[in-house]
Amino acid sequence: MIESIDHNSSQLNSQGQLKHFLTTQDLPVEILHEILDTANSFLDMSAQQVKKVPLLRGKTVVNLFFEPSTRTSSTFELAAKRLSADVLNLNISSSSTTKGETLKDTLMTLEAMHADMFVVRHFDSGAAHFIANQVTPKIAVINAGDGRHAHPTQAMLDMLTIQRCKGGFKGLVVAIVGDILHSRVARSQIHALKTLGVAEIRVIAPKTLLPKNIEAMGVKVFTNFSQGIKDCDVVGMLRLQKERMNSALLPSEAEFFKLYGLSTEKLKLAKPDAIVMHPGPINRGVEIESAVADGPQSTILQQVTNGIAVRMAVMSMAITGQLNEANHQSMVK
Numbered sequence: 001m002i003e004s005i006d007h008n009s010s011q012l013n014s015q016g017q018l019k020h021f022l023t024t025q026d027l028p029v030e031i032l033h034e035i036l037d038t039a040n041s042f043l044d045m046s047a048q049q050v051k052k053v054p055l056l057r058g059k060t061v062v063n064l065f066f067e068p069s070t071r072t073s074s075t076f077e078l079a080a081k082r083l084s085a086d087v088l089n090l091n092i093s094s095s096s097t098t099k100g101e102t103l104k105d106t107l108m109t110l111e112a113m114h115a116d117m118f119v120v121r122h123f124d125s126g127a128a129h130f131i132a133n134q135v136t137p138k139i140a141v142i143n144a145g146d147g148r149h150a151h152p153t154q155a156m157l158d159m160l161t162i163q164r165c166k167g168g169f170k171g172l173v174v175a176i177v178g179d180i181l182h183s184r185v186a187r188s189q190i191h192a193l194k195t196l197g198v199a200e201i202r203v204i205a206p207k208t209l210l211p212k213n214i215e216a217m218g219v220k221v222f223t224n225f226s227q228g229i230k231d232c233d234v235v236g237m238l239r240l241q242k243e244r245m246n247s248a249l250l251p252s253e254a255e256f257f258k259l260y261g262l263s264t265e266k267l268k269l270a271k272p273d274a275i276v277m278h279p280g281p282i283n284r285g286v287e288i289e290s291a292v293a294d295g296p297q298s299t300i301l302q303q304v305t306n307g308i309a310v311r312m313a314v315m316s317m318a319i320t321g322q323l324n325e326a327n328h329q330s331m332v333k
């Protein structure tokens with residue numbers, strides 16, 4: 001475990017532009033809107049015959065995945081390719097005891113290959129910040145999920161989905177349901193939703209799956225599902241992250257579904273036009289009924305499509321931010 005997360009490692013360059021994307025926490029609202037606007041323009045482009053733009057031509061993107069992933073790694077790869085970058089995919093399984101050493105060695109090796117961007121997924125909270133602090137200043141670091149800490153591109157693709165389905169954020173009531181305790185997605189969603197100014201953020205979970213002091217993040221806590229989901233505009237479901245549970249926090253999956261699973265019946269308590277999001281992978285019959293996952297209110301597949309556009313947006317913004325910073329530094333020297 002990388003114990004202390006150095007929140008000072010700035011994501012912004014000296015002109016206030018994105019140069020790494022590590023967390024949605026404390027990012028200015030203008031940057032969040034810039035990500036959404038840029039992603040919206042890439043979405044329009046993806047609908048065209050020619051899907052490629054030369055924004056990252058000549059750049060090398062390394063996908064550095066220390067934890068298994070399907071949709072995140074493949075959409076990052078597609079995003080980089082649609083920006084015309086050269087892409088190297090590295091799936092590294094490493095033991096946590098030797099990791100500290102291994103990580104530094106891996107980074108130095110990749111730097112020697114003149115990589116321009118690292119997309120990092122790691123099982124330790126704080127790994128992306130750690131890497132951003134370790135690498136030479138020219139390299140942009142994008143967090144693709146670190147431990148239970150943050151998953152900022154997932155949160156922003158969820159924000160894009162909300163914006164496109166609901167027309168904006170004002171006045172919305174958003175519920176996040178399930179394993180909040182182990183979820184980097186929930187944390188990053190809460191930070192982004194707060195900054196974008198929704199009316200109310202609710203979290204719905206059994207006490208054992210709620211982090212201590214979650215109220216301090218500015219959310220309303222519900223342990224009763226029916227009360228929590230009532231009149232919501234957006235329902236964000238989460239998977240039970242069993243790989244991060246080191247003790248029995250639940251009686252059984254069947255019991256969990258009965259109390260906290262989203263069924264067609266329970267969804268009727270939300271607003272009639274409420275959308276249902278899920279970052280995937282979904283566990284049918286555990287946190288969500290198949291009829292809901294495949295139903296008309298589900299945005300699960302739209303989220304995947306939106307993920308490519310959001311990842312293209314943050315990659316192109318971070319490369320530009322790094323380049324502008326290098327030019328700025330050479331001028332002031």
Ligand code: NCD
Pocket residue numbers: 071072145151154184185238239241279280281
């Ligand atoms: C999420 C993750 O990895 O944090 N999934 C994803 O990025 N597609 C959520 C999860 O694993 O449940």
